[in-house]
Amino acid sequence: MKGIRFSENVARIDISGIRKIFEAAGQDAINLGLGQPDFDTPEHIKTAAIKAINEGFTGYTVGTGIPELREALSCKFKEENKFSVSAEEIIVTSGASEALAIALAALLNHGDEVLISNPGFVSYNALTGILSGKAVSVPLAEDLTMKPEAVLERITPKTRAIILNSPSNPTGSVASRADIKALAEIADDHNITIISDEVYEYFIYEGEHVSPASYSDNVITVNATSKSYAMTGWRLGYVAARKDYIDQMLKVHQYIQACANSIAQKAAYAAVTGPKDTVTEMREEFRKRREVLIKGLNELGMECLPPKGAFYAFPKVSNSAEVASKLISNGIIVTPGTAFGSEGDGHIRISYAASMKDIERALSIMEKVL
Ligand SMILES: Cc1ncc(COP(=O)(O)O)c(C=O)c1O
Incomplete structure (x- = not known):
């Protein structure tokens, strides 16, 4: 038998729990497991991509990304997120996924600690482990947000980064301005970097979106067109930070990615500079579904905080694995x-990026089986 010695960092990691579930479900199951809008990419964005192909814009671009897109993002950050970054302080990446990876790669040495909300988006722990860092769990408060006090208690001389994700996957919680300001102060006081994953910024139903970079420049802001413009498959994200961060991240980006997809960059330019009515339409549709879903879950006796953002409900259940597998065997993913x-035990995540019809059907099946 051949004995290949694989990377221990990689061997230790489990295949994503979410994938296992999809594989177990039947073909015509109602899918409330997906983390992507059930909308098509808006027409004007598709048109820009087709134009790019027809004009032969199909080669490598400059590694940081096409200048007009970085300029447009620089304006977006100033207008919407209330902080200043120049086009030189932005790298266009292959989705938020690559942005998170290059941010962590730039920061971590062996054994360095990263504070990560538990529960939190699956990639944070995995990427930290792949990059030889140590993920340190931060349990969430009653309102399912990460509190500055909980972060402060877990800071050690090895802490290098705090990953903040507001609005959050999987809880749908939105951090308050006061908490974000306090976290930014902690980052400054301890010389720690906040990696702020803002991919759900446009999907807020209660409260406001606050970027920690509006309070501190010890912040790497990660975002993507994936969720905002129903473009998950286009693989287009971006990262914004001070130039010293960018210089390090750019090296990683150049060697693992070279540049983001040229056609998707043109499409992203159309998205960022074009009309935003499709974003509003999606948000208002999610808002309606959220109301129906939360009301339905509460009527079933499932305790569920109304999620303030993203498109996930995170109700309490007696036993996560048991309830999820019972629902899956009854055709609801x-x-x-x-x-x-680990702290996600006692909850299930229900995505409402699914049609109202599917949400209503799922609620009526749940009523029978739970
Ligand atoms: C919180 C969060 N960050 C990042 C990502 C990855 O985004 P992308 O598809 O742009 O790589 C996701 C996708 O589900 C997510 O939920």
Whole structure:
């Protein structure tokens, strides 16, 4: 038998819990497990991509990304997120996924600690481990947000980064301005970097979106067109930070990615500079579905905080794995909270990026089987 010695960092990691669930579900199951809008990419964005192909814009671009897109993002950050970054302080990446990876790669040495909310988005722990760092869990408060006090208690001389994700996957919680300001102060006081994953910024139903970079420049802001413009498959994200961060991240980006997809960059330019009515339409549709879903879950006796943002409900259940597998065997795909960390036990994640018809059908099946 051949004995290949694989990377221990990689061997230790489990295949994503979410994938296992999809594979177990039947073909015509109602899918409330997906983390992507059930909308098509808007026409004007597709047209820009087709134009790019027809004009032969199909080669490598400059590694940081096409200048007009970085300029447009620089304006977006100033207008919407209330902080200043120049086009030189932005790298266009292959989705938020690559942005997170290059941010962590730039920061971590062996054993360095990263504070990560538990439950939290699956990639944070995995990427930290792949990059030889140590993920340190931060349990969430009652309102399912990460509190500055909980972060402060876990800071050690090895802490290098705090990953903040507001609005959050999987809980749908939105951090308050006061908490974000306090976290930014902690980052400054301890010389720690906040990696702020803002991919759900446009999907807020209560409260406001606040970027920590509006309070501190010890912040790497990660975002993507994936969720905002229903473009998950286009693989287009971006990262904004001070030039010293960018210089390090750019090296990683150049060697693992060279540049983001040229056609998707043109499409992203059309998205960022074009009309935003499709974003509003999506948000208002999610808002309606959220109301129906939360009301339905509460009527079933499932305790569920109304999620303030993103497109996930995170109700309490007696046993995550049992309830998820019972629902899956009855044709409804949901994700057990444990897929997002040990503290997700006692919850399931239900995505409402699915049609109203599917949400209503799922609620009526749940009423029978739970
Ligand atoms: C919180 C969060 N960050 C990042 C990503 C990855 O985004 P992208 O598809 O742009 O790589 C996701 C996708 O589900 C997510 O939920």
